[in-house]
Amino acid sequence: MDNSWTFVFFPEERYEKKLFCVFEVFCIFAVYSWIWFYEEVADTLFLTSCLGLLNCLKMETIKKIYKIGLGPSSSHTMGPHRAATMFAARTKNTATRYRVTLYGSLAATGRGHHTDMAITRGLAPKEVEILWRADIVKPFHTNGMLFEALDADGGVVDQWLVYSIGGGYLATEEGEVPLGITPEGEVYPHNTMRDIMEHIDREGLSFWEYVEQCEDGTLWMYLEEMWQQMQQTIEEGLQDDRVIAGGLHLRSKAHQYFVRASGFKPSLQSRALVIAYALATSEQNACGAKIVTAPTCGSSGVLPAVLYHLKKNHGFSDREILRAMATAGLFANVIKTNATISGAEAGCQAEVGSACVMAAVASNQLFGGSPKQIEYAAEMAMEHNLGLTCDPLCGLVQIPCIERNAMAALRALDINIYAMMSDGRHIISFDKVVRTMKLTGHDLPSLYKETSLGGLALDD
Numbered sequence: 001m002d003n004s005w006t007f008v009f010f011p012e013e014r015y016e017k018k019l020f021c022v023f024e025v026f027c028i029f030a031v032y033s034w035i036w037f038y039e040e041v042a043d044t045l046f047l048t049s050c051l052g053l054l055n056c057l058k059m060e061t062i063k064k065i066y067k068i069g070l071g072p073s074s075s076h077t078m079g080p081h082r083a084a085t086m087f088a089a090r091t092k093n094t095a096t097r098y099r100v101t102l103y104g105s106l107a108a109t110g111r112g113h114h115t116d117m118a119i120t121r122g123l124a125p126k127e128v129e130i131l132w133r134a135d136i137v138k139p140f141h142t143n144g145m146l147f148e149a150l151d152a153d154g155g156v157v158d159q160w161l162v163y164s165i166g167g168g169y170l171a172t173e174e175g176e177v178p179l180g181i182t183p184e185g186e187v188y189p190h191n192t193m194r195d196i197m198e199h200i201d202r203e204g205l206s207f208w209e210y211v212e213q214c215e216d217g218t219l220w221m222y223l224e225e226m227w228q229q230m231q232q233t234i235e236e237g238l239q240d241d242r243v244i245a246g247g248l249h250l251r252s253k254a255h256q257y258f259v260r261a262s263g264f265k266p267s268l269q270s271r272a273l274v275i276a277y278a279l280a281t282s283e284q285n286a287c288g289a290k291i292v293t294a295p296t297c298g299s300s301g302v303l304p305a306v307l308y309h310l311k312k313n314h315g316f317s318d319r320e321i322l323r324a325m326a327t328a329g330l331f332a333n334v335i336k337t338n339a340t341i342s343g344a345e346a347g348c349q350a351e352v353g354s355a356c357v358m359a360a361v362a363s364n365q366l367f368g369g370s371p372k373q374i375e376y377a378a379e380m381a382m383e384h385n386l387g388l389t390c391d392p393l394c395g396l397v398q399i400p401c402i403e404r405n406a407m408a409a410l411r412a413l414d415i416n417i418y419a420m421m422s423d424g425r426h427i428i429s430f431d432k433v434v435r436t437m438k439l440t441g442h443d444l445p446s447l448y449k450e451t452s453l454g455g456l457a458l459d460d
């Protein structure tokens with residue numbers, strides 16, 4: 001019998017000590033290798049495998065972060081309005097009037113979200129009848145809409161069953177309805193901030209130049225359109241003075257704050273104006289007016305307030321602001337690709353937290369921050385919003401959403417100062433905090449993820 005294996009596993013007494021030492025060294029080596037692997041490699045591998053499917057998910061155009069639409073909700077107003085506009089265009093020569101049936105969640109919460117108003121505006125000027133069928137939930141998706149074009153006798157001449165699947169996106173049972181935004185598909189070669197920073201460092205690029213290289217020639221025109229709308233929304237919001245519809249009887253405050261700010265000393269005035277600008281957009285959003293997602297409807301007040309303030313108070317040019325928007329869009333894109341920007345998925349940290357990131361990086365870039373400082377600003381903006389819950393009263397995007405946008409705008413400006421005073425070195429990476437936000441969102445009970453069943457939304 002060959003005893004060699006027996007020797008290895010059951011060594012004689014004289015070899016036992018030596019082999020044990022070798023085994024011990026091997027174990028220590030293995031443990032340290034694992035620690036190194038975990039810290040240096042696994043961090044990225046885990047990130048990409050859990051959240052980005054081993055680098056298969058590349059990022060789409062940043063134009064999808066910025067979309068003009070009707071507030072207050074991308075799924076309950078922006079999507080339905082878009083569907084209505086598309087159906088109106090397709091039936092403009094055949095329809096005399098319209099009938100629209102709303103199913104599931106759209107029917108259950110659509111009145112509070114102004115879904116009917118958004119659809120009626122999309123189909124205007126023709127008459128529209130809305131049927132509310134919360135009792136019917138279509139298996140494909142809860143936010144179903146059946147558009148029917150009727151002739152003068154009430155006969156159906158055309159119909160379209162379409163779903164508002166979130167973020168302003170639409171789908172039929174055959175597939176997604178293209179947004180019509182170019183370039184299509186995955187346009188960025190990287191999907192983590194670490195890879196992007198390595199690349200721009202190697203090539204000597206700034207973040208906005210990297211965005212410019214990856215996008216098509218319509219980028220600046222598109223961002224210009226978004227910036228014009230952001231400014232228009234703020235200016236309209238500053239003029240409005242009314243009770244916001246929905247049942248909470250919440251009075252708009254932007255106008256009041258704007259007027260009062262003019263009586264303050266300059267140092268306080270500039271912060272007071274930032275609050276007024278953020279309230280202006282968020283209140284317009286709550287009223288169902290036209291806004292730009294940045295990155296969502298609920299968080300649409302943060303970035304425009306900061307940019308508007310930096311233009312008015314610090315004299316930054318529109319060109320500089322568009323470049324800041326490009327960088328802000330890039331950071332939001334990393335969050336969207338590797339985690340989420342949806343409050344329903346991860347709570348308000350994903351919405352207002354992401355908006356705070358966008359505003360912090362935009363202002364840091366405008367004040368001349370290096371890529372490391374910009375990344376630090378982004379990391380802090382998300383880190384200090386971690387765990388932020390979504391518990392809006394009565395399911396309306398009003399309390400705590402409107403004030404929260406103002407607080408996030410102020411916080412973004414404070415973070416900018418903090419990052420500017422640093423040399424950009426920090427321990428926690430932006431990629432890691434994005435991963436943490438996703439995991440935190442996963443661990444949050446659904447009560448705190450846009451269900452209005454917990455937190456502030458609970459009755460006293």
Ligand code: SF4
Nearest residue numbers: 298343348351390401
């Ligand atoms: S609390 Fe919820 S609805 Fe309001 S802004 Fe945050 S994520 Fe959006």
